[in-house]
Amino acid sequence: MEQKEKPVFHKRIFWDVNFENLDYAKKYKFVIERVFERGDVPDIRNCRRYYGDELVAEVLLNAKFLSIMTMYLAAAVIDRPIEDFRCYTLRQLNPELFPY
Numbered sequence: 001m002e003q004k005e006k007p008v009f010h011k012r013i014f015w016d017v018n019f020e021n022l023d024y025a026k027k028y029k030f031v032i033e034r035v036f037e038r039g040d041v042p043d044i045r046n047c048r049r050y051y052g053d054e055l056v057a058e059v060l061l062n063a064k065f066l067s068i069m070t071m072y073l074a075a076a077v078i079d080r081p082i083e084d085f086r087c088y089t090l091r092q093l094n095p096e097l098f099p100y
Helices: 028-038 041-051 053-062 068-078 086-093
Strands: none
Touching: 028 041, 028 053, 028 068, 041 053, 053 068
């Protein structure tokens, strides 16, 4: 990945890690998943600009866990059916006892 200017994300997204020392290149999966899980629209746009839609789609499709809301948001953003997501398939294999 060529050297790009780091995107500006809201610090609340990465509340549990040392935000200043976060390596966006090495921890790209963590960053992309966390931005989609906890970020807002400008954060998601910055993430897509920085990493590119192809890498963002690959990471989201192969994520082990995304919340249901995040899964539907990601499906709309990358224009893929919800059934293509690995976390959707894993969730179907392990249904929750009471889904409400």
